[in-house]
Amino acid sequence: MTTTLITGGTVVSATGRGLADVLVDGEKIAAVLEPGSQLLGSDLTRAVDTVIDATGKYVIPGGVDAHTHMEMPFGGTFASDTFETGTRAAAWGGTTSIVDFVVQYPDQNILDQHQLWQEKAAGACAIDYGFHQILSDVQSSSLTAMDELVAEGVTSFKLFTAYKGVFLSDDGQIFRAFQKGAENGAMMMMHAENGSIIDVLQQQALEAGHTSPEWHGLTRPWQTEEEATHRVISIADLTGAPLYVVHVSAKQAVEQIAAARDRGMNVFGETCPQYLYLSLEEHLAAKSAEWGDFEGAKYVCSTPIRSREHGHQDAMWQSLRTNDIQMVSTDHCPFCMKEQKELGRDSFAKIPNGMGSVENRMDLMYQGVVDGRITLERWVEITSTTPARMFGMYGRKGVIQPGADADIVVYDPKGHTSIGVGGAHHMNLDYSAWEGFEIDGHVDVVLSRGSVVVDESGYVGRAGHGRYIKRGLSQYLS
Numbered sequence: 001m002t003t004t005l006i007t008g009g010t011v012v013s014a015t016g017r018g019l020a021d022v023l024v025d026g027e028k029i030a031a032v033l034e035p036g037s038q039l040l041g042s043d044l045t046r047a048v049d050t051v052i053d054a055t056g057k058y059v060i061p062g063g064v065d066a067h068t069h070m071e072m073p074f075g076g077t078f079a080s081d082t083f084e085t086g087t088r089a090a091a092w093g094g095t096t097s098i099v100d101f102v103v104q105y106p107d108q109n110i111l112d113q114h115q116l117w118q119e120k121a122a123g124a125c126a127i128d129y130g131f132h133q134i135l136s137d138v139q140s141s142s143l144t145a146m147d148e149l150v151a152e153g154v155t156s157f158k159l160f161t162a163y164k165g166v167f168l169s170d171d172g173q174i175f176r177a178f179q180k181g182a183e184n185g186a187m188m189m190m191h192a193e194n195g196s197i198i199d200v201l202q203q204q205a206l207e208a209g210h211t212s213p214e215w216h217g218l219t220r221p222w223q224t225e226e227e228a229t230h231r232v233i234s235i236a237d238l239t240g241a242p243l244y245v246v247h248v249s250a251k252q253a254v255e256q257i258a259a260a261r262d263r264g265m266n267v268f269g270e271t272c273p274q275y276l277y278l279s280l281e282e283h284l285a286a287k288s289a290e291w292g293d294f295e296g297a298k299y300v301c302s303t304p305i306r307s308r309e310h311g312h313q314d315a316m317w318q319s320l321r322t323n324d325i326q327m328v329s330t331d332h333c334p335f336c337m338k339e340q341k342e343l344g345r346d347s348f349a350k351i352p353n354g355m356g357s358v359e360n361r362m363d364l365m366y367q368g369v370v371d372g373r374i375t376l377e378r379w380v381e382i383t384s385t386t387p388a389r390m391f392g393m394y395g396r397k398g399v400i401q402p403g404a405d406a407d408i409v410v411y412d413p414k415g416h417t418s419i420g421v422g423g424a425h426h427m428n429l430d431y432s433a434w435e436g437f438e439i440d441g442h443v444d445v446v447l448s449r450g451s452v453v454v455d456e457s458g459y460v461g462r463a464g465h466g467r468y469i470k471r472g473l474s475q476y477l478s
């Protein structure tokens with residue numbers, strides 16, 4: 001077992017900060033010590049193998065990205081990051097755990113799918129990984145299998161009110177799955193948009209000759225998110241299941257979540273960097289020399305990035321401050337412009353939905369600290385501590401304390417990060433939705449279970465270091 005001492009840094013948690021040294025023994029954090037401790041009078045007195053000087057820097061628990069789709073099959077293609085490339089990019093950006101979605105399409109067996117995803121990830125990941133399970137159709141065998149998956153550490157299930165014929169479940173199917181969640185304690189995750197209305201709006205837009213990417217956003221108005229959010233909250237209320245609404249982007253959907261929480265319900269919400277920073281006007285409707293009015297395809301994801309009208313972006317930042325929204329994930333689902341996004345050149349409805357941000361989340365959210373949007377402690381909370389706790393990993397992940405996994409990031413607030421292909425990102429993606437974003441901070445060193453995976457020389461980890469995280473039930477249930 002090797003020992004590492006991270007000295008001189010400011011250790012930041014969800015609740016405070018202070019100068020401290022962090023002693024790592026093997027894969028675990030052994031102690032958080034007064035700065036400059038001589039380690040006398042304890043069994044820690046032996047010399048450490050490695051010292052990492054973090055003077056003037058922040059020492060934070062590694063990021064937990066609870067919403068990724070590595071090599072996900074969708075729309076006739078696959079998300080361009082594999083478990084290997086995607087988790088390596090995550091490590092570069094200070095994320096040390098992901099929770100990825102096992103996909104089930106109608107008629108597939110969820111236990112078989114789970115096994116498939118386990119095989120895809122095994123031996124490939126640079127950092128630790130867990131799984132949520134997607135339910136598209138809700139077979140009676142799936143309901144039984146949900147108990148088996150919970151026992152395997154898959155304690156969260158995601159359903160959709162959009163994508164008819166692919167992922168959409170009707171209200172009765174959602175109701176049955178939620179009844180099971182209420183019984184076994186699993187977190188029910190919802191993609192909440194009214195897919196039936198969106199389908200009509202898309203068809204009408206295409207018939208009127210509107211094919212460009214901005215129509216992706218225009219045919220998914222905020223009312224379709226508000227309505228579906230309200231509906232799934234009602235189903236959670238009826239059944240007593242805990243509910244987590246993924247990628248919330250509309251101010252009015254936040255209001256639904258806030259109202260449910262005020263009534264005492266176990267309802268939670270996630271947002272993503274794209275809903276905080278990007279807009280329909282500046283991005284989905286953008287034009288470029290290279291891509292013309294297809295430029296906006298880079299930003300096609302669902303829920304869509306929204307108009308500046310109604311102040312959705314500011315409302316999302318505010319919801320992070322007030323805890324109406326509890327955490328930030330990426331919904332990392334990258335598709336290259338060439339040969340992938342291009343599938344939708346003639347119709348916005350055929351553009352593969354998704355963006356790549358797994359490498360950028362910690363930096364983008366840190367910029368929120370610099371800009372005065374959130375506090376330093378809240379940064380750690382929404383990117384690491386809450387995701388760990390939300391999905392049953394807290395204690396091992398999301399915190400710097402003795403006994404926790406030594407997933408640690410040394411972050412330099414005086415450093416600088418230029419994001420984008422121009423900044424040589426590490427995602428397997430031929431563009432960046434974040435091209436030109438300049439961050440007043442830098443990920444210096446990343447440890448995953450005690451091993452340095454990123455340092456000043458770059459990536460020094462390896463595929464296969466990452467292990468499956470067998471998760472418990474959400475630690476937020478009341």
Ligand SMILES: [Zn+2]
Binds near residue numbers: 069331333
């Ligand atoms: Zn997603």
